[in-house]
Amino acid sequence: CSSDLVLSPRAAGRGARAARHHTGTMLQLSENLLFGMGNPLLDICAVVDKDFLDKYGLKSNDQILAEEKHKELFEELVKRFKVEYHAGGSTQNSVKVAQWMIQTPHRVATFFGCIGTDTFGEILKKKAEEAHVDAHYYEQAEQRTGTCAACITGDNRSLVANLAAANCYSKEKHLDVEENWKLVEKARVYYIAGFFLTVSPDSILKVATQSSEKNKLFSLNLSAPFISQFFKEPLMKVMPYVDILFGNETEAAAFAREQGFETDDIKEIARKAQALPKVNTKRQRIVVFTQGEEDTIVATVDKVVVYPVIEIDQDKIVDTNGAGDAFVGGFLSQVVYDRPLEECIRAAHYAANVVIKRSGCTFPEKPDFK
Numbered sequence: 001c002s003s004d005l006v007l008s009p010r011a012a013g014r015g016a017r018a019a020r021h022h023t024g025t026m027l028q029l030s031e032n033l034l035f036g037m038g039n040p041l042l043d044i045c046a047v048v049d050k051d052f053l054d055k056y057g058l059k060s061n062d063q064i065l066a067e068e069k070h071k072e073l074f075e076e077l078v079k080r081f082k083v084e085y086h087a088g089g090s091t092q093n094s095v096k097v098a099q100w101m102i103q104t105p106h107r108v109a110t111f112f113g114c115i116g117t118d119t120f121g122e123i124l125k126k127k128a129e130e131a132h133v134d135a136h137y138y139e140q141a142e143q144r145t146g147t148c149a150a151c152i153t154g155d156n157r158s159l160v161a162n163l164a165a166a167n168c169y170s171k172e173k174h175l176d177v178e179e180n181w182k183l184v185e186k187a188r189v190y191y192i193a194g195f196f197l198t199v200s201p202d203s204i205l206k207v208a209t210q211s212s213e214k215n216k217l218f219s220l221n222l223s224a225p226f227i228s229q230f231f232k233e234p235l236m237k238v239m240p241y242v243d244i245l246f247g248n249e250t251e252a253a254a255f256a257r258e259q260g261f262e263t264d265d266i267k268e269i270a271r272k273a274q275a276l277p278k279v280n281t282k283r284q285r286i287v288v289f290t291q292g293e294e295d296t297i298v299a300t301v302d303k304v305v306v307y308p309v310i311e312i313d314q315d316k317i318v319d320t321n322g323a324g325d326a327f328v329g330g331f332l333s334q335v336v337y338d339r340p341l342e343e344c345i346r347a348a349h350y351a352a353n354v355v356i357k358r359s360g361c362t363f364p365e366k367p368d369f370k
Contacts, residue, residue: 027337031107032134034098034336035187037175037203038091038196039166040113040137042120044074045150045321045360046081053151053158060156061250063224065198066149070160077149086360087127088148089113089166090193090223090325093361096131097329097351098336100363106132108336110183114138114169120145121165136183138174140165150321150360155314157321163199171203188216189335191328194223194235201234208241212280217335221328222247225254232258240279244335246328249291266291267306270299286341290327290352292320296345307345310353322361327352330369 053060056073066073077083087096095109102108111128115121115137124145128135146166151158174180190211192204204220211218220242222228227235228251239245247255249266256269263269270287278285284301291297296307330351334344350369355361 029102029105029108029336031105032110032183032186034095034109034189034191034332035112035184035207036091036095036109036191037112037207038193039089039146039161039163039199040087040092040111040115040124040135041089041146041148041161041163041166042123043086043088043148043150043321043360044077044083045086045152045319046077046083048077048081048151048153050153052076052080053153056160058151058158058160060153060158063159063161063195064226066160066162070149070162073160074147074149074162077151084359085123086362087124087131088150088322088361089146090195090221091191092124092128092133092135093322093325094191094193094328094332096128096133097326097355097361097363098333099131099133101330101333101347101351101367101369102336103366107134109133110187111135112138112169112174112180114140114165114167114174116143116145116165117141118144120147134183136174136180138169140168143168150319152319152321155317155320157319159321161195167199169196169200169203171200171206175200175203175206185210189332190216190218191220191332193221194227194231195221197227197231197234197238201231201237204234204238205241208238211243212241215280215282217243217283219244219246219328219332219335221245221324222251222255225251227251228255228258240277242278243280243283243285244331245273245285245287246324246331247287247289248324249289249294252289266297267299267304270297271304274299274301288331288345288348290324296349298341298345300341307342307349310349312353312356317356319359320356323352323356325361326355326363
């Protein structure tokens with residue numbers, strides 16, 4: 001397994017030259033090698049009670065889009081509970097964590113998404129800058145910057161996203177603009193959370209197809225059960241271009257049901273997802289399913305491997321919101337260096353372990369990952 005280089009065969013090494021040629025190479029990274037696109041949201045986090053979840057029909061561990069019945073939820077959350085604000089949005093979290101793990105050079109990670117011309121939008125811009133992420137937001141005045149209520153009970157978090165501005169991302173007005181598309185072409189590794197399928201599937205397809213044509217690496221996250229259930233068509237249009245598929249156990253189960261896999265064995269689901277049709281046959285798909293404190297499941301073309309997570313005392317867990325995003329960020333931070341698959345998993349587990357001990361998807365100034 002140690003010889004499984006995730007990114008190889010390399011896309012002509014554009015923007016990165018190998019300093020050494022053996023496994024564990026240190027590549028010279030340059031700006032904009034990692035590209036992410038998604039829904040930039042300001043997270044409003046609070047520890048709530050079961051009555052609050054019940055009142056708004058929320059499950060303790062779920063991700064949903066806000067509906068009419070959740071209108072008052074955001075106001076009540078701020079009024080009744082002690083809230084914290086964090087720059088969020090699944091993909092944005094992941095590229096931030098990847099940049100944090102990489103440290104230097106700055107701006108290896110690029111991010112595209114849509115915000116409003118308001119205070120929350122300014123906060124997101126400031127936070128992206130502080131994280132040394134090269135964020136290029138499409139800014140519009142019609143909708144306010146999106147928010148996500150993170151309702152925490154015990155070790156669980158229920159996320160309710162009010163996309164607002166994030167839903168207004170325009171392929172024509174942003175992604176297709178020459179200077180922006182040049183940034184897309186500059187990247188070697190791409191990551192988009194499945195959540196963005198509800199916003200701009202055409203943007204995802206444009207990025208995914210050029211990645212595939214140029215033998216670069218495109219990764220996608222299942223993100224939430226509702227994506228597999230209600231956005232099955234756009235999801236499966238993108239799937240043939242997916243080199244790495246991420247998800248957790250509940251998302252994997254929902255995906256398997258929708259695809260008629262007729263199994264609830266997570267290893268078997270991973271194996272079947274790995275074998276789905278793929279356009280670029282030079283790269284075999286890798287499927288990575290996390291299961292909270294249980295083992296991480298990784299399916300490659302010829303095997304399914306189980307990786308135990310880092311053990312943690314329950315009383316050290318502060319907030320599991322962002323653990324999955326951090327996992328992906330840690331993983332991608334090693335992919336850009338062409339490191340072996342097991343190193344990517346080790347970094348993913350490390351990043352998730354750091355983030356769950358803190359509030360929101362936040363991290364200390366520097367990682368101590370070795």
